[in-house]
Structure formats: C-alpha cells, structure tokens
Amino acid sequence: MHSLLYNYKFFLLLASLITCSTIAGSTRHGLSPPTTTRLTGLFPRLTFDKSFSDFFGGQNIKRAGNGSVVTIALDKHTGSGFMSRDPYYYGFFSASIKLPSTYSAGVVVAFYMSNYGSYPKSHDEIDFELLGHEKRKDWALQTNVYGNGSVSTGREEKFYLWFDPTQDFHEYSILWNSHHIVFLVDNIPVREINHSVAMSKAYPSKPMSLYATIWDGSDWATRGGKKPINYNFAPFVASFKDFEMEGCLWNQTKSSSPSCSNNNVNDRQGLDPIYGQDFIKLSQQQKVAMDWVRSKFMFYSYCNDAKRFSAIPPECKERNS
Template sequence: MARLAPAATAVMVLATIVSVAAGLQAINVTTMSFEEGYAPLFGHDNILRSADDRTVSLLLDRTTGSGFISSAMYQHGLFSASIKLPSDYTAGASSPSMLTSNADVFEKRHDELDFEFLGNIRGKPWRVQTNVYGNGSVSRGREERYVLPFDPTTEFHRYSILWTPSAVAFYVDDVPVREVRRSPAMGGDFPSKPMSLYATVWDASNWATSGGKYKVNYRYGPFVASFTDLALAGCRVDQPGIRMTMMPPAGEVESYRRCAAAEERLRAADVAVMTLEKQQAMRRFREQFMVYSYCYDTLRYPVPFPECDVVESERRRFKDSGHLRFALRRGQQRRRGGRHQGRRGTREHVVAS
C-alpha cells in the first residue's frame, strides 16, 4: 500500500471557530486510525494512507476510482469525517461521496444516507447533495442541494451524518443543514436496517455536473480527495438481520440490548438534541445556501412528502422544479487569517442550479 507523508490538519480548531461563529457547540467525536475502523473497497492502488494511518486519500484516474468501507455495520450512529476535495477542474467527478448503505446485504430493499459532492468547473462554487432512501425507495429520491459557503479544496471541513431511530441529520462543520424526522406516514421510507459507511471517488460524468453536461476531463487528473478525523459512533452489528423494532429471537437478545443501550446514549448526546440555536442556524444555512429541494419539486412530486415542512414564504423562492427562482448570494470563499469570513465577508452572486 502506497503511503503519504503525515498530513497536518487543523480541522478541530477550524471546526471550533466555525461553531463559535454560528453560536453552536462543536461536535465532540472520538477519531480513529483507518485500520481501526475501515478497509479498502475498490481501486486499492489508488488508496493512499498517511504514515500515522489517520489520513487517507482516494484517487480517481483514467484507470479507476477508489473507495473504502467501514469494517462493520452499524445500527444507528454518528458517522463523521473531515474532507478536502480535489482542486482545479473536477466536473463530472463524484469527488467524493460519503454515505451509509446496506445495498450489499439487503438487495432491492436497501437503506442509504448520502453526502455527494457534485464535481466543479473552475471558478464556480462547489455544491453538495444530501439524500435519504429507505427500504429500496430509490424511485422517491429525497435530494437537497446546497452551495458550500467556503472553498472545500483548500482546507479540511467536517461532514457528519447522524442517524437515530427518530431522525436523520446532516451536518457541515457542526452546523446542521438538514433534518428528516421520522413520521408514521413515511412507513419503510425511513432507513431502519444496519448500514456500513462508504467513502468513494468515481467517474460520474453522466450526472454529477449540470446533469451530465460536463464530463470528467482526465487531463486535470488524478483527482484526489483526502479524509481525516475519521469517526464512527454507534452500535456495531455482527448480524445484519438484527431487528430493533420488535423483540428479537433468543440468539439476538444480547445484541438487541447492547444496541438499545447505545441508541439511548446517542439520543442523549448533545449532537442529537436539536436545540433552538441549532434550528436557527439550520434555517439560516438553508435560506442562504439551499439551491434545490425535493419538497418544492412539484413536477416530480405533486403531493409533498409527509416529512416535508413546507414553509409558504420559503416555497415562493423555488420554481415548480424545486430549483431557486433567482441568483443566490453567498460569502466569498477567501479566508483571512485561517478564519471564515462568513456573513461578514464580501458578497458575490452565483447562479442557482
């Protein structure tokens, strides 16, 4: 396995700065080495690990992409990594994706939670997409897209997925950007079966940038996405068939009890409590940076999904296609002294898409 020199990361300091600026407490996670929680998935020669095994880089070149997977499946949990994206022209490259899934175990009824970075044309703002699938509900995509309020190629930024029995939340640098609360009307659309964590980079020319308009140009490769501060918190599941919503068979009782206790600890943790401050920060982020929401896409879904909190004042900002009606303003991506300028920085227009 090829190895890189140790990467110096100030991500925890940066995360604290961002959280303080937003008035939020930094997410407290215990990080691990790659060997402690993960294994290569594909493109082994394109997976580069640092000497201390705490930073891993995934490469996409003309031969292949690459990816890794958690060594175990988890029944609910907090999945987090600090990621630095490839720079320059990266259109058409899904670079990278961080997701939880159980498609290899539950064929045709899998669950999935996605962070997908959609590739970028030089000079344009980066977009990230989140998505939620439950029980094979791939025909009912719950996509939302956001423009990132910083340049994700110059420094590491932390992306986290929180999955509990009652809600899914996506975080960017400790700021919640989306929450999907479970409701009886969702039925099996809410993910409920054990999942693994995946990180990948691959050629997504057919859809990743402007719906496939811009393809991967390998003249700018190889494309490198780096991960550090890897964190997995939850209940490791040895038997993927474990049932958490009913009394399990005798052979699974101990696993059931262990996971039930882990879920209680997770739900009681600060990260799982959606305080008023978090709700306000999430609303500000979505008002400033969300460019597409399935909840407002009445062309695909004339009847809103049961978990959608349709706000009339917000709905008027979106077309029937779910995209913004107008150009979105965001803070410039430049930093000063290693700190985000955020809302105090220079403003600029970007085209919502």
C-alpha cells in the first residue's frame, strides 16, 4: 500500500513538472514585445543566386520560389551552408529564418559574419547561433563576437525567444558599423556592443562575408554536450528568405585597406546603415525594447560568469559603470 501511494505521489510530481515546463514555455511564447522601429524592409530584398554561393554540403541546399527561399539541411552524412559572394565592410545584414520543428538536440543553425578564410590568425566574427532543443524544451539563441582573433575570450550571451521559431519565419538581423554592433530579432534589439575604448582591440574591424550554416554541435550545443544529435529525426531542415545586405561592398582588388563612402551604400531618404543617424545609436524606444528582452529572456552572459573568468573582461566593467 505504501509502495502504491509512493508511486502515485511520484507520478503526480512528475506530471506537475512536465505541465509546469510546458506552461513556462507557452507563457514565454505568449508575451508580446514592445513596439519599436522596423529596420528590416528598408533595403532591397536579394535573390539567392545573385548574392550567395554554396559554402559546403551543396547537395543539402535547395532553392524554391526562383531563389527567394532557400533550405539547408543536416543529415548523418553532412551539414550544409551558403555564403555571400562578396565581403562587406560595415552594414546591415538580415534574413528571415524558420527552424527545424523536430527533436533537435545538438543541432546548430548559424547566421553570422566572418573573415576566417582571409585572416585565419586574426579573424573577426559576429554570430547568431540557434541551438537545438530536447523534447518540451525551447531553442536557445546565442550571440557572440570575436575581433582580431580574440577567440580566447568568448563573448557569448544566451536567450530564450518569445515565440516558437519552428512555426513561422522570424527576422534575425546584424547591424555593424564603426559605432556599434546590434543583434536584432524581429527588429527588437537583443544585444548592443559599443565600439568603446575597452573593446577597441577586440572590435571586428576587417571586411567580412555573411554565412548561413547548419551543422552538428553535439559536443557542446545542448546542455554542454550532454545531449548529442539523434539522427533518427534527420534530416534537420532550416529555411531562409527575405535576404538583405546593405553596406560597403568590399572589392579586394581595389585597395588593401578598408574604405567606404556614401557612394557604396543606399542613401535613399538617408537610409545609410554605416553613417545614418538612425543607425549609429539606439533610440529610446529601441533601448526600452532591448531592456525588455534582456530582463525576461536572457539566461547567460559572459560578463556574469565568475567561474569562467578570474578577472571580468574590461568591456563588461565599462558597460556596468
């Protein structure tokens, strides 16, 4: 009798935990973000074949809608990815992304900028990394920045999302210029990195290409590598559309040092992601929206990781001062 009662209580506790987990996720997805300025849609939408080329795993890259929609897949043989045909020096970069809806622990979908191929020992990087989930868990969004090869200081910040990224397309955007780097999700800033004195040596400062990839991150992506990919759920497919790349198109044959003029960018109605007043600092409305995201959805910041860093990175002290 005691055994039956114990098992019954255990069952009720387990059911309660599962229900709470489900409610927590659904509650998070039901929250509405503050209204803020739309930066996506200001610049021309690009077709895939004119602006991008295959990076790897070409057999897993599919085009639809005359190149307006592209899917990349990960299976047990290979991941896949594509890259911009040209590098850029500063600008605004965006795509709408829909993530795999199956059990996806260990899967990484990345939308990022990098120049590793040109500067393997001193490369720059600006990363969106979407990390797969277990059953009844959410995809996680990780952002990161490397400047001039500063890979020994990973500047990760991790967030949950206020929507289900597998049910529809959502916009992921990077604004990068000499003033700041801003990560935006559906036009809501989730993170800003100012080009400050403390970040001067680690601030991305060389032309970069734009990449989108899907790959196996079993050794780290989900619960620190405790949940590897289960290829019984493969292929894992991520879809991309609504591409925007507006900035200084970098022609490596013309100069050995970065330079940019307004002739290189779209200055219609003053829409300039490099020098334009709407892009060099966040508006008060954008700051409020970013505070909303960071207070409710951010669950990790390298600036708060005392176990990892014996001395807090200098830009964290500057940000908190």
